[in-house]
Amino acid sequence: MWLKGDWHMHCRHSTDSSNNPQSRIIAFAERMGFDYLAITDHDVHVEGAVAQNTWADPEFRSDSVLLFYGAELTAPRGHVNILSAEPYDHQRIFDARNARDWDLLKLKNDLGIHWSANHPHHKNHYGFSFDLADSVEIWNTSVWPKNIPSLRIWDDQLLSGRMIGARGGSDSHHGIPEDPAKIVPLTIEGTGNYVGTPTTWIFATARTKPAILKALEQGRASVSSNPYNPRVELYADTNGDGQFELMMGDNAIPSGGPVTFEVRLSGGGIPGASYKVRVIKNREEFGTFITDPATRSVRFVDAPSPDARSYYRVEIEGPQAPYPEVPNSMAQSQNMVALSNPIYFNYDPDF
Template sequence: MKVSDRFGGVQLLAAAALALCGAPAAARDDEPNIPPVASLGDGVWMKGDLHLHSRHSKDSSNNSEATIIGFAEQAGFDFLAITDHDNHVEGDVAHHTWSDPEFRSDRLVLLYGAEWTTNRGHGNVFSAKPYDHQSLYDIRDARDAKILALKKKLGIHLSANHPSGKDHFGFSFDMVDSIEVWNSVIWSKNAEAVMIWDDMLRSGRKLTGRGGSDSHHGTPSSPDKAGKNSMERTANYVGTPTTWVFARSRTREGVVEALTNGRVSISANPRDPRVELYADRDGDGKMDMMMGDNAPASGKPVRFEVRLVGGDVADAVYTVRVIRNGEKFGEYEARGTNPSITFEDSPGARERSYYRVEVEGPQSAYPEVPNSMRLSGRMVGLSNPVFFNFDPRF
């Protein structure tokens, strides 16, 4: 459920807030109906991987659910989505991936999901509870409107996978809640995906950017058939990249809600710094928004703060690049342990705008997947946007 859905019917409160901020009090028909943002203090950071394949995908090797889950538990992850291809089991993931006795953990939140594999591209489904995936598979090549109606009926989160290149998402982005902007350990192949994300954001779609390793093969230490896929196993496995969510509870519902709301950032691996983006929209010196939040703009200056939390590279120097409405806004240097930087801008009172962050620098070591560092390059992480004047009705 989106933050906007939890706080419906607040048009009068939004108008009053605009008036208090100094914006014109007269309401306009085209003003967005923006609900208040959620609390910044009520939540917990969780890290996980949202695109993984087990032996139930025919193109996967040496990668049982027990192997994936055991690795993630030992590496300190909090949640996983094992998203096997539904076409490999004719849509029946419920009696394959989910019913596998290995689909269990006392330490991880395991989402229900699958990779929706169609002639028009691929998407991942995420859900806090079992749902009728067979019905979604059965209409995989139907018109978008019919698919969207079923998606709403099922109450699932649908995400566009690897939106550029082979198997790109060929459906309307009005159907999805998020987009995979970072697929696999190789950051350089995701430039077009990020460009598509910015295009969708500029169009007024409030879509969460998320990551996924898309790992198909076993752990770096396990043997495989005739040595095949050895590079992928040692470079691309659970957490390359890692998706972080700020969830209201350490539950399936908490993870899916945070993902839908955009309280999300991505790091190249779980040891790299987590990128956090906040904003003080009313000038009281306290941060009252974070990535994923949407608020009315008064036209007055807003102070933003970027925090890099974690990371273990001594004397690291990071480059923080701020993107405003798809264009580079500024570049800043952050150094030291858990560094932060601030910047200021004045979002237009009558304009839709968003701010997001990309961070480059030295990679933290991820010894469990030893070759991942050199394939990620210098891309350490990115945030989801802070939004102003995005209308949740559309």
């Protein structure tokens, strides 16, 4: 099943946030029909004590939205979203934030947490080993252009043989208060970047937090600039039988023969619009195609080498669907509508 949410947000327990209590974030997500959220406050602002702050807040609850336990590890070497289906000892992670990566890997495994690399290209860039990462944030905030270098960093990792699932995260910090007297200079950011800018869609086997985290790690996900835009799905038919047995995150052994790929746009978007599909193969542009406005899909064919690794992912450009709840977000996302995770060929799952 497809589930939508946001993996990166800050509430009042981050000191650089304003007018953004958890109650506001969660109520907004509930109204928008989101399935999951990760409120990831800066741990350095509470000296690592997120369990006594964000998680202990009486507002940290929802009857309809799955709330992950987590925090943004805020360290000299960069920022990491630590995510978990259940409470864990975040203080141990915070206290070890400057440890060697092999020690952090052992601690990560001991705690059973998901380690997600935040905004790889940023003033607070991700400077830890990507061999620690279970996923990577390739779309941070609604401002698309600043994410282009992060895509290249992700492509570099994919080309090196690493299968790292990609996600988005609004990194939203600021809400819009009902009382105009509480408006601050950064309040305007809430009109252009808030919950769901971007939205990450997860294809999970169940509507549970463990299933969602597993799917994210597997790369069974795509990212849309806002929840009203279409979700992009990438499939492949490896044997010409008309059945598309591979989807994003899958890894197959190619025969050397032709493989038919299908890009589908599901839900949302502008009725009757055509969208540009940019196919990336092994970090290079393979080709560009235009979706059929009736079927909202397009196919392309290639023959992945049986003697080398290959991956294929797609980027969708076109008109932005309005997001009236966050009205300035569309202009900031420009023409970028959605991104897929890859389909892999000849990758070593034990690499």
